[in-house]
Amino acid sequence: MLRRCAAGLRLAHFLPPAILLISWPAAWLTTRHHELAGILAVLPWLLLLLGAALCCVFQRWQQLLLMAWMMVLETGLMRDVQSMDQPFFPGPAVIADFILATTLWPAICSVFALWSDGRRLLPEVAARALVLGIAILGLKYLHDHPDLALIRQLGQTWWPALHAGWMRLPQLSYPICVGGMILLGLGYLLEPRPRHAVPWLLLPFTLAILPHVFIEPQLLPIFCSLALLSQMAALVQESLELAFRDELTGLPSRRALNERLRQLSRQYCLAIVDIDHFKQCNDRHGHDVGDQVLRMVASRLRQGSRGRTYRQGGEEFVIVLDRQAPEAARVWLEAIREDIADYPMQLRDMASRPAGKHRNLRRPGSSASGRRSLTVTVSIGLAAGHRQSDVAEVLKQADKALYKAKALGRNRVVQA
Structure with missing residues (x-):
């Protein structure tokens, strides 16, 4: 099992998420040009439409919902940043949105990334849309009716000894992110595909960007655009692999x-x-x-x-x-x-194999004889x-x- 997983590991699968790291310095420089603010505001939506079209063509509903969740995060936080009168003194609703975004983002991102496409199209899409809708409605309700007790619980430093000085997000965000990366890593080992490699790098990169969104709000559309491009690159790469690679042996076809x-x-x-x-x-x-x-x-x-x-x-x-x-x-x-x-x-x-539903169970003493x-x-x-x-x-x-x-x-x- 481990040998097969190791054989499936390919550095090429990590090329799409490498777009985030390679393009980020150049993209960050665009924040210094305020005349590009209008283009940056529209760019994620244009890329989302393009990504949705690709997902519909290749029937990749898993990645479509992941792209939609990225836009939910970007739209919600941009709305909060633009509604603030004083950048360094956010209100309870903005604080609630930020804490919920930093804790829910890694969890739902991991769920959508590991939720593989099934054979029944309509129930699969409906189930994922339901999860996404519940998350959006929950965020909307807590934005309109901020629960201060819940905000304190989520934003509390539960383990002071483990909270380093560089951690600027709620402490719960980091173990959730680490857990999501572990699950995504296991998912990639079991099924090495580019679409599993992208979220694995996307999670920590998101947590590194979020603390700076109130100071540099243009970072949000830039990051969202690069993340959507990475998803689309992974989609195209995986489709090419299916066309040019034999699924059984892993060899080129x-x-x-x-x-x-x-x-x-x-x-x-x-x-x-x-x-x-x-x-x-x-x-x-x-x-x-x-x-x-x-x-x-x-x-x-x-x-x-x-x-x-x-x-x-x-x-x-x-x-x-x-x-x-x-x-x-x-x-x-x-x-x-x-x-x-x-x-x-x-x-x-x-002849030594069990019959019926116990077919896959090994009988005692059968390993040698x-x-x-x-x-x-x-x-x-x-x-x-x-x-x-x-x-x-x-x-x-x-x-x-x-x-x-x-x-x-x-x-x-x-x-x-």
Whole structure:
């Protein structure tokens, strides 16, 4: 489990939230130009409309509600800042809004980020809209009828020994933020996707900005705009991953392979890897074991290859070895083939599995006696090409070499 989670971690998933950190210094300088105040006030709404359109096109209601919650925070606080007569002496309603925003924001942001999209569209959207509506109505009611006792409780310093001098927000905001980051981190480990990486960085960044909103109110629309851009970037990145990445193995898909084949250098090698007797393995052990075999082979190819591995379809993989001589490529492919053949996959005996609703429960003593190993081998066809070569012809030569490897007894590398 941990190995699969670690394999799914990709720094590219954190590129969208990195927009916040990279763009923030330049965006902060715009607060010095007061003539941009009108544009900054409208910009978050324009980005929200654009983000809502993207979410509707890609049916990403999870991110749509998260964007809407960002706008609720920005609109409410901007209204409070503009309604203050004296910036450094806010009234009870403004204090109530600020304390509730700093405590509710991390909690609801984490809920919306971890609330995955279900199969039933209308009930899912209605449930999330209900949660968002209750939060908005609650904030509106407490703004119109500020409860001083509740404000004191939420704004109280509960643990003085843990309250550092740099903490300018209500103390409850920080443990709620830390708890949200832990939950978001676990959610990302279980399902590594860009949309889970964005809120993880968004939570602490929000708490760092909020103490300055009364001094620099233009920071709010700037931050909200950057946060919305990060969400949209994550949305586009995730959609591209679904189009260009195989979900089962995590490898780039055939579409990504076709794009890569257009960008080869002067000297390259193409290798087609096929799992031996895969159909018989599926028929004998079931598709669950077949999926396990595909993931294992993909993992070994990814770790051991000097090139980029793609899943072409079914049990076939393609390795692109750019700027590699065929002699060196064959040595590496032989090492990969031996590594896969020497790797014992532990399978559980289907006869020892409980039936019915207890199917997923392990019987006592079955861990040792109920398992058997499965050996997997691969056949590999290799072909070399250069800039003047027809890539389709080189791939065809590699396919012919693969069939020759199978005809010679499988579990071998054959060069065209």
